Amino acid sequence: MRHYEVTFIVDPVLSGDEIKSAATTYVDHLKGEGSEIVHINELGLRELAYPINKRNSGVYYCVEFTSETGDFIPKLELAFRRDERIMRFLTVKLDKYGVKYNADKRAGLINEFKPKKKKSEEPERKERDRRDRKKEAPAKEAPAKEGASVKEGTPEVSATESGSPE
Amino acid sequence: MANKKEDIKFLSNPNIGQSRKKYCRFKKYGIKYIDYKDAEFLKQFVNEQGKILPRRITGNSLKYQRKVSTAVKRARHLGMLPFVADLLK
Numbered sequence: 001m002r003h004y005e006v007t008f009i010v011d012p013v014l015s016g017d018e019i020k021s022a023a024t025t026y027v028d029h030l031k032g033e034g035s036e037i038v039h040i041n042e043l044g045l046r047e048l049a050y051p052i053n054k055r056n057s058g059v060y061y062c063v064e065f066t067s068e069t070g071d072f073i074p075k076l077e078l079a080f081r082r083d084e085r086i087m088r089f090l091t092v093k094l095d096k097y098g099v100k101y102n103a104d105k106r107a108g109l110i111n112e113f114k115p116k117k118k119k120s121e122e123p124e125r126k127e128r129d130r131r132d133r134k135k136e137a138p139a140k141e142a143p144a145k146e147g148a149s150v151k152e153g154t155p156e157v158s159a160t161e162s163g164s165p166e
Numbered sequence: 167m168a169n170k171k172e173d174i175k176f177l178s179n180p181n182i183g184q185s186r187k188k189y190c191r192f193k194k195y196g197i198k199y200i201d202y203k204d205a206e207f208l209k210q211f212v213n214e215q216g217k218i219l220p221r222r223i224t225g226n227s228l229k230y231q232r233k234v235s236t237a238v239k240r241a242r243h244l245g246m247l248p249f250v251a252d253l254l255k
Contacts, residue, residue: 007203007244043203048245058245062203090244097198105201113207 001066003038003099004073008080008089009058012045022085023061029079035067039106052087064094064102188225192233200233202240205247209255212238216251 008026010019023040030037043060052058073091080089094102104110191197201207211219211226211234218238221231241247248254 009245046246049205049242049248049251050245052245060244088244090240092202092240095199101199101201113204115206115209 001068002070003064003066003094004035004070004091005062005064005094005098005102006076006089006091007060007062009048009052009060009087011053011085011087012055012057012059014085018085019059022083026076026079027063029076030063030065030072033067033072033075035065035072038064038066039102040064055087058087190225190227190230192230193227200230200237202237202244203246205241208234208238208241208247212247212254214252214254216248216254 006026010022012019014022023042027037027040041062041064043062045057045059047057048055070093077089077091080086092098101110192200211224213219218235221228224231224234226234238247242249
């Protein structure tokens with residue numbers, strides 16, 4: 001038994017019913033080909049990192065299925081390509097670790113990854129040094145430079161910068 | 167010969183910053199699969215411009231660095247990670 005996972009993105013401008021029908025047509029297509037559907041994961045509406053087909057968001061679906069052979073995969077992909085409602089798709093063959101990972105994720109054993117915030121002290125130190133050095137520089141150039149250079153500065157920092165040279 | 171250590175004098179300890187040994191987090195924690203759909207997790211291996219970080223920075227072993235690389239590329243294809251960015255993090 002081969003395990004596959006197909007993730008596809010449906011156009012978000014369609015009505016909710018059309019989006020669901022688009023997803024279910026492919027699920028039925030898979031069932032028709034004789035594959036067993038393990039899980040259908042609706043990741044829902046998500047922002048895209050870059051525009052695809054001039055859209056900035058999409059509805060993600062992830063279907064995990066098994067089958068004896070992979071003969072129908074090219075047919076499935078052709079159907080995805082022809083369908084105008086599907087913006088992107090990706091079919092992946094899962095190895096045993098991938099299968100285990102998905103099973104554990106469904107069972108809730110895998111915690112969501114949360115990035116640790118280490119950026120509490122260092123930027124403040126750097127901002128302080130920059131402020132002291134730039135007070136010596138001509139006052140005209142200071143506001144323009146500060147506005148352009150401060151990337152992660154909090155609103156308080158930028159407010160004081162505009163206030164002090166005046 | 168007896169004063170070898172005392173001859174070379176440094177202002178600060180030369181071993182500063184060397185106590186943290188880099189290790190492959192996948193080997194250490196027994197993680198065998200890297201999910202390409204987990205964009206937050208993959209952002210650890212990518213710099214502010216969206217480029218994949220080299221192995222010597224992240225400390226990954228070759229096997230897992232390749233897996234991370236394919237996962238990032240798949241995530242990019244699916245629009246979960248950008249190809250090019252600035253101020254990603």
